[in-house]
Amino acid sequence: MSQPPLRFPRPVRPGDRIGVTSPSAGVADAAATRIDFCVEWLRARGYDVVVGDCMDGAGLTSAPARERAAELTRMLADPDIRCVLPPWGGETAIDLVDLVDWERLADADPTWLVGFSDLSTVLVPVTTRLGWASIHGDNLADTPYAVPDGLLHWLDLVGGEGPFVQRGSGLVTDWWRFEEDPRATEWKRVGTGEWELEGGGDLDVTGRLIGGCVETIVNLAGTPYGDVRAWAETFDEPTIVYVEACEEHAVNICRYLHGMRLAGWFDRAAAVLVGSTVAPDHRDLTQRGAVLDALGRLGLPIVWDLEIGHVPPHLPLVNGALAHVVVDGEVREITQTLA
Structure with missing residues (x-):
């Protein structure tokens, strides 16, 4: 697979669709209440949020690796989904990086992938292998937290053209x-x-x-x-x-x-x-x-x-x-x- 040029996804604005899937750990118990609130928080701000099938929090991961890779590929390749976001990180997202359909994604328009922690395992190849810019920022569970002075919300970055200036919050x-x-x-x-x-x-x-x-x-x-x-x-x-x-x-x-x-x-x-x-x-x-x-x-x-x-x-x-x-x-x- 040859190195593609760097591509920046189009801005994400209210009315656009955001996909939620768990490439690593899923959601269970008290955490499910938090994630439901975060989904509704985004919807209240005008985003069309769709939640995938790979969200089960009963085990180490939300689903078998092939299912998680397929859902992530599908969401990233879907032209109606402008941003993909996990509930949080986890432990073993490394098991799906060679199962993602990189050739299919190379033919798709770039989509924002946002998150941190175990999602870093996916963010890096999305940028270095696929050539899409990606965002190391809040996961879904953190998204409703108010941003301190000096910093920006990840929604500001995916929704704007830049340049984006941030200063230490202290x-x-x-x-x-x-x-x-x-x-x-x-x-x-x-x-x-x-x-x-x-x-x-x-x-x-x-x-x-x-x-x-x-x-x-x-x-x-x-x-x-x-x-x-x-x-x-x-x-x-x-x-x-x-x-x-x-x-x-x-x-x-x-x-x-x-x-x-x-x-x-x-x-x-x-x-x-x-x-x-x-x-x-x-x-x-x-x-x-x-x-x-x-x-x-x-x-x-x-x-x-x-x-x-x-x-x-x-x-x-x-x-x-x-x-x-x-x-x-x-x-x-x-x-x-x-x-």
Whole structure:
């Protein structure tokens, strides 16, 4: 399959159809109440939401891999569906990447795929293999949460032409448990935080965005579904790689990042963006130390504690967008251009 040119899906506006399917974990028990609320939240804003068959939360995944891959392919190829969104992540979306009908999708108009966590496993090949821009942002369960000052909602990105300017929110938040409030729309505020440039100083850099959750995207490194080195070589600009850790301790994160480095993920990088994390340190290695052990030898600028992962709120990033990142004095800013 030859490398296609980068394509940006058309804007998604009220009245357009959004497809919901679970490429990884499904929905059960108290979580179902939350997802029903989120679907109605989107419908109340004018979107035509259709929910697929692969949503069962009784097991590890929502359905057998072939069924999940077929439903995801069908929704992404359907010209009436303008955006596809999972309820949340999960554990083993890796089992469907070679079952997706990539040839069928290559002949279809691009559709927005939005989400994070285990969905990173699908977002990366959608961009690097298929050539469609995709969005690392809120899953459906997070979508109703109000966006703090400085950030944008993923609906703003899929619904606009750009450029999209976002600034550090200065916040650290958390989710409300579904049992506490399945209709929550305001993040639980737990602290403050700020982007920080490793070693201090200023940064002004531009590149194509690519990245995701370390624990999931590492499994794509060195395969046809995560050949970032080859993808990056198709552009005149360098890349900006973003990574975030969910829950693995620092030693494993260190190993994973070394594996990604050896597979060429950072060969054309101009900078690395690292999301805030509550993943545990090892007694002899911190999470920051893990990143520095694996990537410090590259001499790349590293920006810490962006709102791009499992510590909300969420700063949505467009895989494939041309991003301009500035860390200078009081300025903490990223501008994404869909071109």
